Amino acid sequence: MSKTKHIFAVLILSLLGITLLVSLSKLPNQFEYANSIYHHVVNNSITETGSLNFVTAILYDYRAYDSLGESTIIFGAVSGIVLLLSRKTLPVSSHGLSFIVKRTFGMLTPFIFLFGIYIITHGHLSPGGGFQGGVILGAISIIFSIVYGSEFDYKRYSPTTKTLLETSGALLFIGLGFMGILLGGNFLMNLNILNAEVGSLLSAGSIPFINIGIGFKIGAGLAIIFYSMIQKTFKEEVDL
Amino acid sequence: MINNFVFVVLFLLGFYAILVKKNLIKMVIGLNIMEGSIFFWFITLTDRGKMIPIVNGTQVASQLNDPVPQALILTGIVIGASTSAFLLTLIIELDKFTSSTNPDQIGGMIED
Numbered sequence: 625m626s627k628t629k630h631i632f633a634v635l636i637l638s639l640l641g642i643t644l645l646v647s648l649s650k651l652p653n654q655f656e657y658a659n660s661i662y663h664h665v666v667n668n669s670i671t672e673t674g675s676l677n678f679v680t681a682i683l684y685d686y687r688a689y690d691s692l693g694e695s696t697i698i699f700g701a702v703s704g705i706v707l708l709l710s711r712k713t714l715p716v717s718s719h720g721l722s723f724i725v726k727r728t729f730g731m732l733t734p735f736i737f738l739f740g741i742y743i744i745t746h747g748h749l750s751p752g753g754g755f756q757g758g759v760i761l762g763a764i765s766i767i768f769s770i771v772y773g774s775e776f777d778y779k780r781y782s783p784t785t786k787t788l789l790e791t792s793g794a795l796l797f798i799g800l801g802f803m804g805i806l807l808g809g810n811f812l813m814n815l816n817i818l819n820a821e822v823g824s825l826l827s828a829g830s831i832p833f834i835n836i837g838i839g840f841k842i843g844a845g846l847a848i849i850f851y852s853m854i855q856k857t858f859k860e861e862v863d864l
Numbered sequence: 865m866i867n868n869f870v871f872v873v874l875f876l877l878g879f880y881a882i883l884v885k886k887n888l889i890k891m892v893i894g895l896n897i898m899e900g901s902i903f904f905w906f907i908t909l910t911d912r913g914k915m916i917p918i919v920n921g922t923q924v925a926s927q928l929n930d931p932v933p934q935a936l937i938l939t940g941i942v943i944g945a946s947t948s949a950f951l952l953t954l955i956i957e958l959d960k961f962t963s964s965t966n967p968d969q970i971g972g973m974i975e976d
Contacts, residue, residue, distance in 0.1 A: 629884075630884060633880065633883045633884050634880075636883075637876045637879060637880055637883070640876065640879070641872050641873075641876050644868075644871075644872045644875070645868060645869070645872050648868040648871070648872070649865070649868065651868075651909075660930070660932075661932055662930045662931075662932060665931055665932060666917070666926075666928055666931070670919070676918060676919050676920065677917070677918045678917035678918065678919075678928070678931035679917060679918075679931045679934050679935050679938065681931075682931055682932060682935040683935050683938065683939075687935065690939065691939070694939050694942055694943060697942075697943055697946055698942065698946045700946075701946035701947065701949055701950045702946075704950055704953070705949060705950060705953045708953050708954070708956075708957050709953060709956065709957070750918065751916070751918060755938065755942055823920075842942075849949050852953070853949075853952070853953065853956065
C-alpha cells in the first residue's frame with residue numbers, strides 16, 4: 625500500500641518537475657526594466673526618503689502600508705499561539721546551565737542587546753532594519769530561558785513586559801501613520817521629523833522611528849512565541 | 865538556467881515531504897523548504913549581477929540591483945516564519961490531545 629503510494633507520488637512529482645522546468649526555460653534571462661518601478665526607486669529614493677538603504681526605503685516609506693499588514697500578521701500569529709497554548713503555571717524548560725555558561729552569557733548578553741539596537745537604528749544606513757534587529761532582540765529571551773532557566777526569564781522579562789513592548793511598538797507604528805493624516809498628508813507618509821544630512825543617523829524622516837517600533841514589536845513577539853511554546857521537560861523536584 | 869534547476873529540485877523536495885511523510889512536523893519542514901525555494905528563485909531571477917541596493921556615496925544608481933523584489937521577499941520571509949510558528953503550535957496542541965503527529969492516526973481518532 626505504502627509502496628504504490630510512494631511510486632505514485634514520485635510519478636506526480638517528476639511530471640510536475642518536467643512541466644516546471646519546461647515552462648521556466650521559456651522565461652527571459654533578464655527582464656526588461658524599461659517601465660519598471662526600479663528606475664524611480666533607484667533615482668529618486670534618496671531625495672524622497674533620505675534613506676541610503678533602498679530596501680528600507682521601500683519597506684518603510686513606499687510600501688509602509690504593506691509592512692503594517694505584515695506586522696499585523698505577526699500580531700495575529702502571536703495572539704493565536706498565546707490563545708492556543710495559554711497556561712496558568714510557570715513553564716519549566718530548564719534550570720539553567722553551568723556556572724561557566726552563565727558567566728559567559730552574563731558578559732555577552734549586553735553586547736547582543738547593543739548589536740540588536742544597532743541593527744534596528746541603522747536600518748536606513750546599512751543592511752538590517754526592524755525585522756532583523758528584532759529577531760536578535762528576541763534571542764535574548766531565549767538565552768535567558770535556556771542558560772539561566774525559565775524562572776529567571778519570567779522574573780526579569782515577564783510576559784506583561786513583553787506584551788507591553790509589543791503593543792507599544794505596534795502603537796508607535798500606527799501612531800506615526802495617523803500623525804501623517806493629522807498633519808494634512810496621507811496615512812503613513814514620511815514625516816520630516818529627523819532631517820539631518822543624508823547619511824547620518826538622525827536622517828530619513830520617520831523611517832528610524834518605524835524601525836524602532838517594528839523592532840520592539842518583532843523582538844517581543846518572538847519572545848512571547850518562545851515563552852508560550854516551551855513545555856515542561858524537567859521534573860519539578862530535580863535539583864541542579 | 866541553473867537557478868531554475870535548483871528551484872525545481874528544492875520545490876519538489878518540499879512537495880515530496882508534504883505528500884509522503886507521516887509526521888506533521890516533517891510536513892511543516894517540507895513547506896518551509898518549498899517557501900525557501902520560491903524565495904531563492906525570485907531573488908536569483910531578478911538579480912542583475914550588480915551591487916546590493918545600499919549606497920554610500922561612491923556607487924551610481926545604474927550599478928545597483930533591483931531593491932523591489934528584495935523588499936517583497938523580506939515580507940515573504942517574515943510571513944513564512946509566523947505561519948510556520950502557528951502551524952507548529954497547532955501540532956503541539958494536536959499532540960497534547962491525541963499524543964500522535966501522524967495525520968492518518970489523528971484522522972482516525974477524530975472520526976471515532
